[in-house]
Amino acid sequence: MNIQYLKKKLSEFPRVKLMWGPTPIVYAENISKDLGINLYIKRDDLTGLALGGNKTRKLEFIMGKAVEQKYDTVITAGALHSNHALQTAAAAKKLGMDAVLVLRGKEENKGNYFMDKIIDADTRVFNVKTSKELRVFMDDIKRELATKGKKPLVIPVGGSDSVGALGYINAAIEINEQLKELNLELDYVVSATSSGGTQAGTTLGYKILAPSTKILNIGVGDPREELLSDVYNLIEETQDMLGIQERLIEKKEVDLNTIDGYGFGGYGTIVREVVDLIRYVAKLEGFYLDPVYTGKAFYGLMDLVRKKVIPQDSNVLFIHTGGLGGLFQYDDVISELLKF
Ligand code: 5PA
Numbered sequence: 001m002n003i004q005y006l007k008k009k010l011s012e013f014p015r016v017k018l019m020w021g022p023t024p025i026v027y028a029e030n031i032s033k034d035l036g037i038n039l040y041i042k043r044d045d046l047t048g049l050a051l052g053g054n055k056t057r058k059l060e061f062i063m064g065k066a067v068e069q070k071y072d073t074v075i076t077a078g079a080l081h082s083n084h085a086l087q088t089a090a091a092a093k094k095l096g097m098d099a100v101l102v103l104r105g106k107e108e109n110k111g112n113y114f115m116d117k118i119i120d121a122d123t124r125v126f127n128v129k130t131s132k133e134l135r136v137f138m139d140d141i142k143r144e145l146a147t148k149g150k151k152p153l154v155i156p157v158g159g160s161d162s163v164g165a166l167g168y169i170n171a172a173i174e175i176n177e178q179l180k181e182l183n184l185e186l187d188y189v190v191s192a193t194s195s196g197g198t199q200a201g202t203t204l205g206y207k208i209l210a211p212s213t214k215i216l217n218i219g220v221g222d223p224r225e226e227l228l229s230d231v232y233n234l235i236e237e238t239q240d241m242l243g244i245q246e247r248l249i250e251k252k253e254v255d256l257n258t259i260d261g262y263g264f265g266g267y268g269t270i271v272r273e274v275v276d277l278i279r280y281v282a283k284l285e286g287f288y289l290d291p292v293y294t295g296k297a298f299y300g301l302m303d304l305v306r307k308k309v310i311p312q313d314s315n316v317l318f319i320h321t322g323g324l325g326g327l328f329q330y331d332d333v334i335s336e337l338l339k340f
Pocket of ligand 1: 053054077078079081082083084085157158159160192193194195196197198199290293294321322323324
């Protein structure tokens with residue numbers, strides 16, 4: 001199996017163009033010097049849909065299926081300020097479909113929720129603790145819309161199904177081609193993981209294209225066991241979809257490459273260490289991380305370098321998966337922590 005096989009397989013799936021083109025890989029010169037590694041950033045925060053981010057890649061395939069199968073509405077779920085929900089609504093509107101966002105939390109008109117409102121997404125907010133609990137509400141809404149003659153597609157939390165995971169197989173291909181041009185081989189790829197689709201796609205893609213590169217996935221405070229089994233199942237389903245018979249990845253490998261310890265008290269908890277880090281990165285390199293996903297993952301990356309788990313002089317690629325809206329969701333907490 002090789003890059004040609006993967007490209008051919010991916011081309012068999014319906015897909016819509018939602019990205020501007022390949023996102024840049026940039027060398028983070030100042031942080032590299034500071035850490036003693038060669039740090040590159042894959043700027044997937046610059047995908048170009050709404051505020052950008054990893055969901056654009058998954059949605060190219062998910063919405064491709066929606067268009068091909070003539071769905072007229074998409075329903076998806078997440079936290080009130082879900083990056084995925086905003087990206088999905090933006091993609092749906094652009095393609096002339098309706099979007100129903102099933103969200104959890106307390107309504108507040110800012111951040112991504114504010115962006116959802118600007119594009120007239122149909123938002124329904126529920127008071128439950130986890131996004132998985134929103135599934136029943138999505139199913140109810142699906143039935144409600146079907147009785148009105150609509151054809152709704154339910155997209156799981158984070159777009160993390162096997163169709164969505166194809167987006168990160170495609171990202172692995174894109175990265176691989178960019179690295180060839182840069183004449184560069186990576187020792188590590190690091191990114192945030194939450195609903196598991198990004199992790200499943202990159203893990204599988206890299207296993208096929210560049211098996212010696214280690215893929216480190218930093219948890220952002222979600223329950224570990226659930227994440228591990230979701231990722232593993234997704235890898236299996238995605239392999240099946242791609243017609244790959246041989247089991248390429250063992251559960252143990254998923255376990256080893258899923259890194260805990262940087263959740264800082266749980267999903268969505270905003271802490272001083274991460275906010276300081278966002279400031280450090282923005283001042284040194286001129287781009288912004290978010291406090292829920294990429295800030296925690298990047299904190300993990302730096303800590304792994306400090307602990308020499310990632311050795312000095314390694315070539316490391318951090319996938320910036322977006323999440324800019326999170327800065328505006330937590331503007332008050334962040335200004336308090338940074339004292340301005
Ligand atoms: C998210 C997730 P996965 O969900 O594919 O594991 O990606 C993790 C991730 N970075 C990384 C950012 C900026 C993210 O938003 N976001 C979710 C959302 O609802 O937005 C799925 C949780």
